[in-house]
Amino acid sequence: MVVKAKKPLAEVAKLTKAQAKVEHKRLALEIEGHDKRYYQNDAPSVTDAEYDALRRRFNALEARFPEFVSSDSPSRRVGAAPSGRFRKVRHAVPMLSLDNAFAEEDVIDFVGRIRRFLKLDEDDRIDFSAEPKIDGLSMSLRYEDGELVTAATRGDGAEGEDVTANIRTLEDVPQKLRGRKVPDVCEVRGEVYMTKKAFLALNERQKAAGDTVFANPRNSAAGSLRQKDPSITASRPLGFFAYAWGEMSAMPEDTQSGMIGWFEHCGFKTNPLTKLCHSVEQLIAFHRKIEQQRARLDYDIDGVVYKVDRLDWQERLGFVSRTPRWAIAHKFPAERATTVLRDIEIQVGRTGSFTPVGKLEPVGVGGVIVQNVTLHNEDYIRGIGGDGEQLREGREIMIGDTVIVQRAGDVIPQIVDVVLDKRPRDAKPYHFPKKCPCPLHTDVVREETATGEEGSRARCSGEFACPYQKIEHLKLFASRRAFDIDGLGEKQIEFFFENGWVKEPADIFTLQARNPKLKLEEIEGYGETSVRNLFSAIEVRRRISLERFIYALGMRHVGETTALALARGYGSWKAFHDAGLKVAKGDEETIAEMDALDQIGDTVIKSIAAYFGESHNRGIVERLTGEVTILDAEKPKSNSAVAGKTVVFTGSLEKMTRDEAKATAERLGAKAAGSVSKKTDYVVAGPGAGSKLADARKHGVAVLTEDEWLKLIGE
Numbered sequence: 001m002v003v004k005a006k007k008p009l010a011e012v013a014k015l016t017k018a019q020a021k022v023e024h025k026r027l028a029l030e031i032e033g034h035d036k037r038y039y040q041n042d043a044p045s046v047t048d049a050e051y052d053a054l055r056r057r058f059n060a061l062e063a064r065f066p067e068f069v070s071s072d073s074p075s076r077r078v079g080a081a082p083s084g085r086f087r088k089v090r091h092a093v094p095m096l097s098l099d100n101a102f103a104e105e106d107v108i109d110f111v112g113r114i115r116r117f118l119k120l121d122e123d124d125r126i127d128f129s130a131e132p133k134i135d136g137l138s139m140s141l142r143y144e145d146g147e148l149v150t151a152a153t154r155g156d157g158a159e160g161e162d163v164t165a166n167i168r169t170l171e172d173v174p175q176k177l178r179g180r181k182v183p184d185v186c187e188v189r190g191e192v193y194m195t196k197k198a199f200l201a202l203n204e205r206q207k208a209a210g211d212t213v214f215a216n217p218r219n220s221a222a223g224s225l226r227q228k229d230p231s232i233t234a235s236r237p238l239g240f241f242a243y244a245w246g247e248m249s250a251m252p253e254d255t256q257s258g259m260i261g262w263f264e265h266c267g268f269k270t271n272p273l274t275k276l277c278h279s280v281e282q283l284i285a286f287h288r289k290i291e292q293q294r295a296r297l298d299y300d301i302d303g304v305v306y307k308v309d310r311l312d313w314q315e316r317l318g319f320v321s322r323t324p325r326w327a328i329a330h331k332f333p334a335e336r337a338t339t340v341l342r343d344i345e346i347q348v349g350r351t352g353s354f355t356p357v358g359k360l361e362p363v364g365v366g367g368v369i370v371q372n373v374t375l376h377n378e379d380y381i382r383g384i385g386g387d388g389e390q391l392r393e394g395r396e397i398m399i400g401d402t403v404i405v406q407r408a409g410d411v412i413p414q415i416v417d418v419v420l421d422k423r424p425r426d427a428k429p430y431h432f433p434k435k436c437p438c439p440l441h442t443d444v445v446r447e448e449t450a451t452g453e454e455g456s457r458a459r460c461s462g463e464f465a466c467p468y469q470k471i472e473h474l475k476l477f478a479s480r481r482a483f484d485i486d487g488l489g490e491k492q493i494e495f496f497f498e499n500g501w502v503k504e505p506a507d508i509f510t511l512q513a514r515n516p517k518l519k520l521e522e523i524e525g526y527g528e529t530s531v532r533n534l535f536s537a538i539e540v541r542r543r544i545s546l547e548r549f550i551y552a553l554g555m556r557h558v559g560e561t562t563a564l565a566l567a568r569g570y571g572s573w574k575a576f577h578d579a580g581l582k583v584a585k586g587d588e589e590t591i592a593e594m595d596a597l598d599q600i601g602d603t604v605i606k607s608i609a610a611y612f613g614e615s616h617n618r619g620i621v622e623r624l625t626g627e628v629t630i631l632d633a634e635k636p637k638s639n640s641a642v643a644g645k646t647v648v649f650t651g652s653l654e655k656m657t658r659d660e661a662k663a664t665a666e667r668l669g670a671k672a673a674g675s676v677s678k679k680t681d682y683v684v685a686g687p688g689a690g691s692k693l694a695d696a697r698k699h700g701v702a703v704l705t706e707d708e709w710l711k712l713i714g715e
């Protein structure tokens with residue numbers, strides 16, 4: 001093994017692609033687990049700042065290697081799916097998230113990016129609405145003809161939970177909007193929170209009654225809203241600050257600050273510390289001032305938010321993935337605590353990779369109880385590797401050690417140091433398992449780096465034989481974003497697998513024929529009518545969209561977004577399947593065709609080739625396609641002149657930046673590709689266009705000037 005000296009935080013720019021890939025995958029899994037605990041269980045196990053550190057690193061990896069981006073990637077997702085106790089509500093406009101800034105340079109970069117995107121000069125003034133970032137739960141309140149009709153939590157951003165009856169008990173939420181300019185449809189968004197004082201008093205009452213004690217005001221606000229009985233919510237003092245909106249049939253104002261004033265006018269509370277700033281310096285001064293006030297405020301905040309004030313500029317700036325370009329959260333620094341590491345356990349993921357998890361003596365860090373902490377990989381535990389992790393250089397972590405745990409801002413905890421003075425005599429160095437903890441006890445191998453060296457990530461060598469990997473794949477297969485089979489959750493999959501009833505995806509669809517009288521009521525999580533419900537949920541999913549089907553196969557690097565791109569690119573299962581088989585055989589023309597698809601690159605193609613190259617996988621697919629009907633992919637719905645077309649922008653554009661041009665094209669249903677092929681419909685060339693223009697001529701692709709393009713799209 002190549003032993004590397006531990007570097008302080010290796011820059012993402014210096015990672016090899018293979019290292020970045022391994023780290024990206026690991027971070028995705030970690031973030032997913034934390035999201036679930038945070039959004040679904042209201043029980044985050046890490047601090048906000050640690051979580052943010054992971055997200056930041058993760059985003060940097062994706063920024064450098066966009067081909068890693070997939071829809072199961074946390075950058076495409078906001079929180080985990082809702083917990084299912086309340087009716088689900090689909091948001092008319094998705095509830096998105098904010099990108100984070102930690103250092104002042106991040107704020108300077110943010111403003112610089114906006115300036116460049118909008119093509120503003122250095123001395124053009126940009127006004128920002130600077131607001132405290134309330135650490136509560138975001139809520140969308142829908143008013144029709146001025147009356148409150150629905151209140152929904154954020155959930156996974158697309159779909160939340162209907163908590164209208166509970167929200168009606170909040171004094172800060174008007175039942176009817178008063179005042180002028182109330183549009184027919186108006187969705188007011190903001191944060192539900194509990195004051196610190198109310199939180200402490202509630203916990204006292206809970207303790208006295210022997211009920212759940214909440215970890216922090218955010219969790220107690222969430223717990224109070226998730227009550228089936230609104231009178232319980234009514235007894236819990238919850239507040240609401242309005243700061244954003246969703247669907248609006250008309251806009252009453254044309255600035256963020258104007259909208260905040262309008263919310264007040266309609267009867268909402270807005271945060272009194274909100275301030276209009278005119279420069280980066282003023283933003284940073286605002287952050288400092290609010291940080292000083294933070295401890296004295298009676299509600300939790302975890303940073304401040306800056307938003308471009310002009311709404312026409314917000315619209316032009318648009319979104320990158322799930323975060324707006326026009327806003328950023330500037331977070332406050334991390335909080336720390338000391339505790340003891342009791343044990344280390346190994347988790348095996350879907351692709352066989354190992355994650356060592358530290359089991360801690362539970363400790364409160366920044367208001368949350370932390371019991372588990374990721375230890376990344378073997379090198380990290382030995383204090384010699386794990387580029388990018390937070391552990392102090394050269395520290396080996398032993399079982400029994402006293403460790404310093406940090407939660408930075410939001411959620412994920414990290415061990416940042418070991419207190420050597422407190423190391424007990426019987427502290428045990430951790431020996432990374434040489435065998436997979438799965439029943440096969442297969443040998444552990446190390447993932448290879450791009451240069452063929454051993455990487456720091458260990459994995460089970462059992463591949464298809466490893467039951468842990470099979471179970472993890474089945475879980476993905478039945479999950480919400482794949483086949484979405486109601487009643488077939490993780491526990492049930494484990495149960496069926498352990499009983500030998502479901503060993504591969506096709507078995508799900510033959511389950512009823514083989515076991516018509518399953519006694520599911522004996523399994524935890526199933527009610528009496530469960531068997532019937534499960535079988536009908538399975539039947540419903542015998543017809544499945546192509547993108548879900550492709551995603552459900554669980555190919556590495558093929559997340560939701562990639563699956564959608566493949567589905568749109570090939571249109572039918574037959575076309576995609578044929579291509580997969582050809583790619584596996586190294587057919588160059590098919591590889592080039594796949595490569596020309598938007599968002600599909602080398603990594604994905606290699607993964608598809610590896611998947612279809614395995615006879616085991618081909619068998620799984622064949623048995624599965626015998627059970628289900630795969631629907632052809634939908635065509636983009638837009639009726640614009642460029643819908644469904646592929647366009648490449650090259651050279652410098654004068655009326656807009658390249659990013660803006662691409663974003664507009666995508667909004668109109670076109671694909672904005674990076675290179676020219678015979679599948680390209682238009683090349684929009686500005687001054688300085690080089691090889692792409694030559695490629696366009698070579699392939700006989702139509703070349704447009706910027707003005708011709710604008711005319712074509714009707715702008």
Ligand code: IVH
Nearest residue numbers: 096097098131132133134137138243244305
């Ligand atoms: S604006 C498009 N403003 O922070 C984003 N969010 O990370 C719209 N939050 O989900 C959100 N205070 O729960 C915005 N003044 C504020 C906020 C705020 C707290 C929360 C909100 C959101 C999360 C984004």
